[in-house]
Amino acid sequence: MTIYDTVREILRKKGQDVWFIAPESSVYKAIEMMADKHVGALVVIATEKLVGIISERDYARKVILHGKASKDTTVEEIMTHKVVCVRPEQSVEECMAVMTDKRVRHLPVLKDKKVLGVISIGDVVKEVISEQRYTIEQLEHYIHN
DSSP states (O other), X not given: OOSSOBHHHHHHHXXXXXXXXXXXXXXXXXXXXHHHHTOSEEEEEETTEEEEEEEHHHHIIIIITTTOOTTTSBHHHHSBSSXXXXXXXXXXXXXXXXXXXXXXXXXXXXXXXXXXXXXXXXXXXXHHHHHHHHHHHHHHHHHHO
């Protein structure tokens, strides 16, 4: 373990499953898929290209609060079109800064415009805690020897 592992390392540990949905799909189908896959967001793919991201937060703020019906609303209507992404070689520290600055909870990981995975704020926090635990163990070992 090194201080500030990379996004690539997070994906290696958590797996690289990418759950995606088409923009013309219903929001209901998206929410159903998120519940089934135990994720908080899906990347939106059209013609093999990332075109957006939809999250539970989008659903709550853009469907429920506006009185829309999830079965009659398409993903494209409520998805975030300008997706904030990271690269596999970026550090956990950089991801934390991006998430904080851009106020996002999910970051698709892209390499050559291909989605390799998605990391969440939970993944990043878990990695930071793991890195801190490792540092503490190393310091304790140093002190006791």
